[in-house]
Amino acid sequence: MSRRRQPSRAHKISRAATEISKERRMSKRIAGPEIERLIQLLARLPGLGPRSARKAALALLKRREELLVPLSGALAAAVESIVTCPVCGSLDTVAPCTICRDERRDRSVIVVVEEMGDLWALERAAVINATYHVLGGHLSPLDGIGPDRLNIATLIERAGSEDVKEVILALNVTVEGQSTAHYLTEQLAPTGIAVSRLAQGVPIGGELDYLDEGTLAAAIKARKRI
Numbered sequence: 168m169s170r171r172r173q174p175s176r177a178h179k180i181s182r183a184a185t186e187i188s189k190e191r192r193m194s195k196r197i198a199g200p201e202i203e204r205l206i207q208l209l210a211r212l213p214g215l216g217p218r219s220a221r222k223a224a225l226a227l228l229k230r231r232e233e234l235l236v237p238l239s240g241a242l243a244a245a246v247e248s249i250v251t252c253p254v255c256g257s258l259d260t261v262a263p264c265t266i267c268r269d270e271r272r273d274r275s276v277i278v279v280v281e282e283m284g285d286l287w288a289l290e291r292a293a294v295i296n297a298t299y300h301v302l303g304g305h306l307s308p309l310d311g312i313g314p315d316r317l318n319i320a321t322l323i324e325r326a327g328s329e330d331v332k333e334v335i336l337a338l339n340v341t342v343e344g345q346s347t348a349h350y351l352t353e354q355l356a357p358t359g360i361a362v363s364r365l366a367q368g369v370p371i372g373g374e375l376d377y378l379d380e381g382t383l384a385a386a387i388k389a390r391k392r393i
């Protein structure tokens with residue numbers, strides 16, 4: 168005598184939960200198109216998924232006067248005034264940018280970075296008082312990003328000027344970052360300028376046991392006599 172297997176209690180509950188969530192997905196909109204659009208756009212920002220975008224949108228709606236209105240004004244002002252610096256390629260509201268205009272900076276040194284975020288990180292650390300050059304990415308032949316797609320021509324031009332004595336390649340320690348650094352080193356060679364790159368190795372506060380083999384190998388290779 169065979170008895171048909173009855174679904175377990177847990178199975179029944181999980182099926183019921185699936186039905187409810189299906190129903191919810193098919194339910195009517197909960198906000199007007201403007202708010203839906205706001206959430207969709209916020210969700211495109213790096214670090215924000217749909218859930219965080221909804222939270223951010225809700226915060227903006229609840230704090231209309233102190234957050235939403237000033238943010239909307241700041242966005243409109245940014246759209247109007249942001250320009251790419253013709254000298255270094257960074258973004259600012261003045262051209263040349265604030266850094267390129269700053270007379271107190273050492274103009275004999277150019278720090279080359281991939282993105283604006285890298286420039287900001289170096290400025291936050293306040294470790295060097297030089298000028299910058301923002302490439303706008305790294306070489307990536309597989310994605311069709313060749314030298315002509317990056318801000319390289321103006322770098323070679325700048326490096327050829329008499330004022331510049333050193334170019335520091337502060338590129339990411341990734342395959343693409345390092346192959347970009349290699350390419351730039353070759354391109355800069357005819358100018359006779361000093362080209363250096365950031366040191367690689369043990370980070371401040373780093374415990375050897377936690378480091379990956381690549382970092383340890385780089386640290387041993389770049390060891391210093393004390």
Ligand SMILES: [Zn+2]
Pocket residue numbers: 252253254255256257263264265266267
């Ligand atoms: Zn600039």
